Amino acid sequence: MRYIVRKFGALLVFIWIAITLNFLIPRLMPGNPAENLIARMKGRADPRVLHALMLQFGITRQPLWQQYGTYLWQLVHGQLGTSIEYYPVPVSTIIGESLPWTLGLIGVATVLAFGIGTLLGIFAAWRRNKLFDSIQGPISMFLGSVPQFWLALLMLWYFGFVKGWFPLDHSYSSTAIPNLSLPFVWDVLRHAFLPGFAFLITSIGGWMLAMRNNMIQVVSDDFVSFARAKGLRDRRIMFTYAARSAILPNVTQFAIALGYAVGGQILIETIFSYPGIGFQMASAVSDQDYPLIQGIFLVFSVVMLVTNFIVEILYARLDPRVRVGVAQA
C-alpha cells in the first residue's frame, strides 16, 4: 500500500511539472497567437483584426502568475483552450474527435503486434535453433529495421494506387454516413487496413526478438529445470513458468507503446491522411496552432505518466520482489 501511495504521489508531481512546462514553453516563443494567425493568413487579414483576435483568444497583458492561475483553473474544468486554426472550436473537441481514430488504428495494431510478437517469441525460444527459430531471426530483424513511413508509402503506392484494392486516404469513404451498419464498418476496416498493416508488420519483429531473448535466459534457469524434473507438461512449463517471468520487460515496453499509441503515428497517419491525433498534430505544428499542440502534448504526457504508473503497480503484482524491496527499506 505504501508503495502505491508513494508512486501515486510521484505521479502527481510529474503531471504538475508537465502541465507547467506546457504552460511556459509557448509563452516563451516570440509573437502571440493573434499575430501568428494574421501572419498565417498572408494578407487576407490586416492588423485591424488584432484587437478582436486578442479578445477572442483571451490574450492579456496580465502578469505570468495570474495567467498561470487562470490556466490551471481552466484545466481543472477540463478546458484546454480554443484552437487558433479552427477558431472557435475547443481543443478538447478536436482531440475528442481524432483520438478514437488513433486508438482504433494504432491502439489495436499495438495490441495485436504485442500479442502476436510475444507468442511467436515464446515459440521461437522454446524450440530454439529449430526451423522456425532460424528463419524468424533474419525476418524480424529485416522488418524491424524497415522504416515505417517507407513501407507505408510503398503499400499505399502499390495496393492503393496501382492495384486500387484499398482507398488512398481518410478513415471512411467521403460519401458514407457514419453509423453502425455492416457496410459502414466494412468501409472503416478497409480504410484502416493499409495503415494498420504497415504499423503491425514493422513493429511485430521487435516484440518477437525481445521476448525470444528474455525467454532463452529464463529457460536455462534452475526453476525451469526443476519443473521439468517434476515431470510437468511442456506447455505448462512454457507458459506458466518460463513465459511468466520472461514477459516482464515486454509488459513495460507494452505500456510505453500504448502510451505512444495515444500520441498517434504522425508519419503513417499523414501518409494515409488518416484523421487521427498524429495527423492533427502534424497539421497543428505546420499551422503553429499552439493551443492545439499544447492540448495534444498535455494529453500525451498525462497518458504516458498514467500508463507508467499502472505498469509499476502491475509490476508489483507480477513480481513480488518489487513490493518487498520497498517494504524493507
Added chain:
Amino acid sequence: MTKSNWLKLALATSAITVTAGGLTMLPALAAANPPLTIEAEEVAAWQDNFNPFALNNQQVPDGVIYESLFYFSTTGPTYPLLGTSYKWNADNKVLTVMLRHNVKWDDGMPFTSADVVFSYTLLKRFPALDTNLVWQDIKSVTAKGPYSVQFTFAKVDVPFAQILLGQIPIVPAKIWSKAANPSKWLDPNPVGTGPYELDHFSTQDYTLKANSAYWGGVPPVPELNYPALSGNDSADLELAAGKLDWSGLFVPNINNLYVNKSPATNKYWFPPVGDVSIYPNLANPILKSVAVREAISLAINRQQIYQIGEYGYEEPANPTGLVLPSETGWLSGKVPAADRSFAMNIQKANSLLQQAGWKMGSGGIREKAGKPLVLNLIAPAGWTDWNKDQSLIATDLQSVGIKVNVDEIQQGDWQSQLQSHTFQLALESSFVITGSTPFYGYFNVLDPKGWENYEGFSNPSVTAALSAFKHSSSKAQQEAAMATVETTVANQLPVIPLVYAANWYEYNTTGYTGWPSAQNPYVDSPPYNGFSTGIVLMHLKPAK
C-alpha cells in the same frame, strides 16, 4: 497454390472489396446538373463550425450560406445582395441603406431590418466579434421601417462604407439572440439567406445543397461538395486528377501539373490583388535616406523575382503602388511616364549611393564614416517563394555594395517585429486591394494611423490627401487625392514594391462554365474569398 490461382484469388478479393465499397455510396442525386467539388482550405479535418463571424473559418460560410448587404468587387462591379441601394446624407455622416424585399431565411422566416440591426448590434455587444472595428467608426444603427436601416457615423469616413456594408454577415435575430456567447458559438446548423444550405456534415466531407427559395433564383449547381484535403500534396493530386472543379491552391509549375492534362477544361487565373514589397524601417538612420531606398529599388532585378522567385505567377509591381489592371482607372495622368514602371539601373544606383556619401570600402561593401552598409532582411521561414526572393535581393544588392543579411524567422516573430517596428528590412505584402478603391491599400500603409504602417511613414501632404478622400463622396475629389498619393509613393518609396501578390484560383469547365477569368473579371474568384463565392456560383451555367 499455383501462381494463376493466386492471381484469381486476388482478383476475386478485389472484386468483393469494390462491390462492398460501392454499397456504402449514397444513391446518386437524380438531378440533371452535376455537383461541384470545391477545395477552399487545406485542413486535416473539417469542424462542425459555421459561425460566419469567426475569422479564418475554414468552412467559409460567408457568401454561400450567409450574405452581406453588398459586395464591393475589386475587379468588377458592386453587387447589391441583402441591400439594394445606399445613400449618404449631405455631410456624409448618415448612411441610409434600402433592404431587399421578399427574402426568406432558410427556416422560412422573413428577413427584415430587425435582423440587420441585430447583426450590427451584436458586434457592439461582443467586441471579440468585431474584427472590422465597425464600432470605432459608427455611433448607431437604427431601423427605418422594415426595409431600411440607418447608420450614423461617429466621424466622417466615406470609404469605410465598403467595409461596413460589404464585410459583415447578416444573421437571423431569432436564432442568434439565443446564443449565450456568439463569439464561441459553433453555429452547427446555420440558417442564412444565401444560395446554399448545409446538407450533410462529416469531418472528412461536407455538402451544401441549393436553396430553392433563394431570392436570386434557383442556383444552377444543385450540390456543393467539400472534401477535407490536407497539405498541398494530396490536394495537388486531386487537382491533377481533374477531381476538383473550383480550388484556391498554390501550385508550382501549374501548366505541367494541371493545365496540360486537359487544356480545354483545366484553367487558372492568378489575378494581382496587392504588392509584395520590401518595408524599410524609416526610423533607421540608413534607410531614412530616400537615395538609399531608391538605390535599393534600382538595383533589384524584378524580372528575376517574377520568373524565379515567384514561379512566373507574379509580375513586377507598379511604382505608384496601384495594383494593375484592377486599379487602372485610378492611375492619374499626373504620374510621369518614368514613374509608371520599374527599370533596373545599376549605374544610377551606384551614383546615388556615392552622392549620399556611401563610398566603396574593402570587400565590396560601401561605408560611410567608418560604418559599413549592412542591412538585415526578414521574412517568415518556410514561405519558400519569399525565401527565394530574399536571396535574389541579397545577390542583387551585393552588386552595388549593399550587404544584405537574409534572415528567415518564425512567422509569429516576423509579425511581431513588424508590429513593434524593430526590423531593418522586411518582406511583406502592401497596398492590398480592399473593396473597389485603392484607399485602404494606401491608408493602411501610409497613414500614421494605418494598420500596416510598419515602415513608420508620415508625410503631411499624403495624410491630408487621404483625409480628403475620406471626407468626400465625389469621385473627382477622390481622384485628385489619389494622384497626390500615387506620385509621392513613386518619388519617396516609403515601401519598395517588388512584384504583385496574387490570388490562387483554378477552375474546371467540364461541368460548368461562366467562371470569372482575366477576360471576364466580374468578381473576385477564389473559393476561400468570403462573400464573393455566392456571386460566382450564381453566374455558372451547366456545360453542354
